[in-house]
Amino acid sequence: MSLGILIVVFASFGFITTHAGALVNSTAKPVLTYEKCPDGFVRFQDSCYNFYVEQFSWPEAMVFCQALKYSLVTLTSPAQYEFLRSHLATITGAYPAAGFWTAGTAAELLGDWKWITTGQTIDFEQFNATDPNTGGHIGVSADQKSGCLALSKSMSFKISRQPCKTTQHFICERHDTS
Template structure:
């Protein structure tokens, strides 16, 4: 066996299993992968479509652990000039006051994890506020906002566990 071939075999045995995990550009946390679109502003509906192009959906926050991870991710990515809000998946557009995650259809109920800013949701204004965003200036607390506002947004997809065995 040549020295080159032997080095290749040692490399393969050292590498072991390579986990595919997340699509390129996404960051993994637990069983999900996230991509923050900090250079793109979109309405809530446009943000949903952007996420779909990347085979993902607007982020759904189901636990304090997930909220803490997302806060850290957004804090690292945030810089002057970005909008204060970041779109995530919740809406009450179908029935006022009944918030749901559009991806799952699951109600955002008082028994579930929530981090509404005090006094929110409040549906201010004539046109209402039917879409959920995270407010940078309020430590990424949840806020209801007009769906037409141009915000950055956070996409989420499932992490894959189909690693490539090479050893």
């Protein structure tokens, strides 16, 4: 069946009807859920991730993901962070660069570390993020107030500040629910 990969749920008169014909009483908004990630992507919870062997600067990686209707990966939980670090450790041989770009940056305003995808301030304590140059927490000292965030290969893929113009691999993320 061509819709085997996709379950489309829609609301009608207070009921949700699945493509299998089951009716469920609900006032929820329509939901679109994918059962499978596209080829080359890896699933974790409600997102699919693709790890690109190409090496781009942070702005180039961001534009690349956006052109495909994805976004650079935004770290939203310690569980997701550990999943990505663990997965990267298993595939590292195919990726020669120093790390993988995330959506984290302070490029727009010095010292204002945000996820470019959501505009949310980055909680570095949540990810135990350290700067590879000083070992201190990112954004704490004057020399750590700019850059972009990568999962650094030399630090077992912990999050680290890197100059945005350096080339890294990158991770595009696609959320499966809307």
